[in-house]
Amino acid sequence: MAVLVTGGAGFLGHHLVKLLLDEGKEVIVFDNLWTGSAKNVRYFEKHPSFTFKHCDIRERLPDVGHIEQIYHLACPASPDRFEESPVEILETCFQGTKNIFDLGVKRGARVLIASTSETYGDPLTSPQSEQYRGNVNCFGPRSCYDEGKRIAESLAYAYHHKHGLQVRIARIFNAYGPQMQLHDGRAVPNFIASAMEGQSIVVYGDGNATRCFQYASDCVEGLHRLMNSDHDSPVNIGSDVEMPIGLIADMVARVVAEKMGQANCVDVTFLPQREDDPTQRQPDIGLAKRVLGWAPKVELEEGLDRTVDWFLAEKGMASGSRRA
Ligand code: NAD
Numbered sequence: 001m002a003v004l005v006t007g008g009a010g011f012l013g014h015h016l017v018k019l020l021l022d023e024g025k026e027v028i029v030f031d032n033l034w035t036g037s038a039k040n041v042r043y044f045e046k047h048p049s050f051t052f053k054h055c056d057i058r059e060r061l062p063d064v065g066h067i068e069q070i071y072h073l074a075c076p077a078s079p080d081r082f083e084e085s086p087v088e089i090l091e092t093c094f095q096g097t098k099n100i101f102d103l104g105v106k107r108g109a110r111v112l113i114a115s116t117s118e119t120y121g122d123p124l125t126s127p128q129s130e131q132y133r134g135n136v137n138c139f140g141p142r143s144c145y146d147e148g149k150r151i152a153e154s155l156a157y158a159y160h161h162k163h164g165l166q167v168r169i170a171r172i173f174n175a176y177g178p179q180m181q182l183h184d185g186r187a188v189p190n191f192i193a194s195a196m197e198g199q200s201i202v203v204y205g206d207g208n209a210t211r212c213f214q215y216a217s218d219c220v221e222g223l224h225r226l227m228n229s230d231h232d233s234p235v236n237i238g239s240d241v242e243m244p245i246g247l248i249a250d251m252v253a254r255v256v257a258e259k260m261g262q263a264n265c266v267d268v269t270f271l272p273q274r275e276d277d278p279t280q281r282q283p284d285i286g287l288a289k290r291v292l293g294w295a296p297k298v299e300l301e302e303g304l305d306r307t308v309d310w311f312l313a314e315k316g317m318a319s320g321s322r323r324a
Pocket residue numbers: 006007008009010011012013030031032033034035036037055056057058072073074075076077078092096114115116117171172173174175176
């Protein structure tokens with residue numbers, strides 16, 4: 001079976017492509033390397049079932065033969081990018097997703113879109129179930145992404161009802177792990193980068209904002225199960241273990257210091273909260289458990305341990321890990 005992965009040179013894309021190749025699929029990746037890496041592509045380039053097409057999904061798409069499934073992941077995901085390139089992100093979410101849906105219709109392929117917890121905005125209720133309609137500011141620094149992903153879901157609904165496209169919608173909550181870019185801008189790689197470089201970790205706000213972090217392999221397993229399920233409305237894919245960001249910063253500082261053999265951890269500096277940064281986020285994952293038989297398995301301590309090992313190895317720095 002041939003499967004297309006858009007955004008396959010990115011962080012989650014890498015883990016998904018690996019899973020699909022390991023199960024014997026033929027995998028085609030569309031990516032313009034905007035936030036992904038050529039290294040992630042080189043990792044698979046000798047695999048006989050892997051094809052990479054360098055393209056921007058906002059433009060005319062390259063020809064592909066028969067494909068049965070499309071995992072549509074192409075879109076920057078780091079909030080740092082939202083302020084840098086809001087128009088390009090909106091175009092990617094709307095025109096890019098529309099191009100992918102048209103391809104899905106043409107090829108009769110099922111399409112899974114990587115939607116997000118950001119469709120709930122700064123939620124006024126917790127945990128967030130799929131029924132929650134969100135609290136999104138449509139005129140602010142995060143709106144290109146939040147509203148972009150909401151329009152992508154809206155397009156999925158329209159293509160399903162108007163064109164009979166089979167759609168799957170994953171609302172992904174914060175994922176982390178190896179293959180993120182060290183200077184991606186998201187919390188976990190930023191914290192690891194600062195700790196490795198001996199700089200203070202920067203936390204926006206008072207450190208009490210919460211997130212639930214899921215490890216990459218759990219997340220892509222959830223996407224894979226959803227794609228192969230019968231469920232055609234949105235499903236939350238995330239960990240439900242809620243933690244304050246300040247505590248995560250402390251955990252990262254401790255793990256890095258331990259692995260680098262340092263007696264002291266780097267300290268944490270608090271800066272003002274960023275505009276529209278959600279203060280609380282936790283998914284209700286009851287639906288994923290029921291319809292997909294899925295729940296995350298990797299605990300945060302274990303996942304951070306593996307992630308820090310990977311970043312240290314990438315930098316050519318030795319790790320004194322207990323689990324290395
Ligand atoms: P990432 O930035 O590492 O990967 C995105 C990939 O898409 C990159 O390789 C990038 O080059 C490519 N891309 C972006 N715009 C493109 C375009 N116009 N044309 C072609 N390629 C393009 O991000 P990620 O963390 O791997 O996220 C993957 C998907 O999952 C995204 O759609 C994101 O919104 C969604 N998501 C991720 C998380 C998370 O925590 N990682 C949470 C919620 C949703």
